[in-house]
Amino acid sequence: MSTLRLNGREVAVASAPTTPLLDVLREEVGDLSPKPGCREGRCGACTVLLDGEPVLSCLLPLGRAVDGEVTTVAGAGVEGPVQDELTVRVQAAFARAGAVQCGICTTGMMLATWALLTEHPQATKEQTLEALVNNLCRCTGYQKIVEAVATLAASGSGEIDG
Ligand code: FES
Ligand code: FES
Secondary structure, three states, X not given: OEEEEEOOEEEEEOOOOOOEHHHHHHHHHOOOOOOOOOOOOOOOOOEEEEOOEEEEOOOOEHHHOOOOEEEOHHHEOOOOOEOOHHHHHHHHXXXXXXXXXXXXXXXXXXXXXXXXXXXXXXXXXXXXXXXXXXXXXXXXXXXXXXXXXXXXXXXXXXOOOO
């Protein structure tokens, strides 16, 4: 039995320490927000935050996550227990820009955006593209995603109305 610090609370998990965090979250904890895409570290759909840094949960064993604080989109923003102002604004900006189609990439994109804007509130386009380079989208052509991030960055990550 391990204890996972997830979205501001402690969760007891029985999965083996070698189990990918993605599977622990989805299959044991029931948090379906990280998406199983390639499961090979190539698409970013499974992105979660570990101590505020984006990580690929399909490649991260549970045993390497238990010492940190894991954040998923399910726990952050409007409906989650982690009522983070920036995450709420990221959600709103993605919705306004029409940056979501099938949604497979979206939670990973949002968490990567959160991490970017936390470090660089006025991120440039180059910083945005670099931050999202590991997150693939097969639907949107990236334009609207980059627009959503640019809207936030232009206002120092959030002077738009939520
Ligand atoms: S599912 Fe993890 S990188 Fe694709
Ligand atoms: S919205 Fe479908 S993969 Fe990005």
